[in-house]
Amino acid sequence: MTPTRIYFSEMKSRQPYGSIFSVVKRKGLFPVASQVLTFIKHALAEANSISIEHVKIHLKRLPKDFDRFKIVHLSDLHHSPFTKIDYIEKVIDISNQLRPDMFILTGDYVSHEVEYITPLAKALSHLKAHYGTYACLGNHDHWTDAELITKELQKSGIKLLINEGFYFSLNDSRIWLCGVDDYMVGKAHLKAALKGSKEEDFKLLLSHNPQILRFAAYHGVDLMLSGHTHGGQIRLKTERKLLPRRLKSGLYRYRETQVYITRGIGTVVVPMRYQCPPEISLLELCSA
Numbered sequence: 001m002t003p004t005r006i007y008f009s010e011m012k013s014r015q016p017y018g019s020i021f022s023v024v025k026r027k028g029l030f031p032v033a034s035q036v037l038t039f040i041k042h043a044l045a046e047a048n049s050i051s052i053e054h055v056k057i058h059l060k061r062l063p064k065d066f067d068r069f070k071i072v073h074l075s076d077l078h079h080s081p082f083t084k085i086d087y088i089e090k091v092i093d094i095s096n097q098l099r100p101d102m103f104i105l106t107g108d109y110v111s112h113e114v115e116y117i118t119p120l121a122k123a124l125s126h127l128k129a130h131y132g133t134y135a136c137l138g139n140h141d142h143w144t145d146a147e148l149i150t151k152e153l154q155k156s157g158i159k160l161l162i163n164e165g166f167y168f169s170l171n172d173s174r175i176w177l178c179g180v181d182d183y184m185v186g187k188a189h190l191k192a193a194l195k196g197s198k199e200e201d202f203k204l205l206l207s208h209n210p211q212i213l214r215f216a217a218y219h220g221v222d223l224m225l226s227g228h229t230h231g232g233q234i235r236l237k238t239e240r241k242l243l244p245r246r247l248k249s250g251l252y253r254y255r256e257t258q259v260y261i262t263r264g265i266g267t268v269v270v271p272m273r274y275q276c277p278p279e280i281s282l283l284e285l286c287s288a
């Protein structure tokens with residue numbers, strides 16, 4: 001939060017607040033002002049809460065050895081003046097307690113400030129899963145410093161998948177695990193991410209932006225993990241009617257491809273969330 005600044009004299013700084021108060025009083029706006037203050041209080045508190053979403057995803061082509069494989073999916077951490085490191089450390093601690101087989105991170109590690117990259121990467125080095133942590137980049141990472149973010153995440157033991165993929169093996173089975181760079185900045189190359197895989201392979205794709213869903217379906221991706229939307233961040237009651245078809249959060253299917261979109265952790269524009277709390281996604285893959 002920006003500290004309050006007083007210019008010239010205390011009296012001068014008080015004048016605007018005094019005039020707002022008198023307008024509110026004169027126009028009889030106390031009930032409205034009270035509702036606005038209540039909304040702000042709740043929205044600030046909600047942004048500092050956390051919810052764990054345990055979702056079972058049934059997948060037709062999932063190899064049997066991957067049945068009940070647990071992934072903790074985190075996205076949009078947005079370490080910034082809005083989302084402090086002690087809050088992120090608590091999220092990491094809770095995520096480790098869920099004991100996933102693998103962590104997946106889908107971008108937007110910071111918002112705009114370069115100085116937040118290294119502390120965030122250090123915090124993420126504490127994620128502990130038997131099969132490690134895989135990640136892709138988001139639009140805010142490019143708008144900040146994608147090269148530095150990549151370097152710092154790699155130093156923390158996180159494997160970046162930027163328009164690339166590989167066979168991830170478990171016992172006698174394998175899946176194609178891949179990731180694309182960010183779609184919004186024009187760097188997503190799905191064909192490059194799938195290069196080396198076969199049509200019959202089960203394909204798990206990391207893509208910060210869920211907008212490539214149809215393209216992913218066309219190329220035979222089974223499951224895509226995304227963030228970017230923040231679930232809307234502030235959800236008003238009428239919103240669903242206004243935007244019924246937009247991909248926001250949760251599990252969706254398009255043809256044979258499913259996408260899980262997490263609401264993410266941090267915030268942008270305002271340090272608030274409303275009817276859309278930050279989310280740790282515990283995803284359990286199930287053979288259908």
Ligand SMILES: [Fe+2]
Binds near residue numbers: 138140229268
């Ligand atoms: Fe974001």
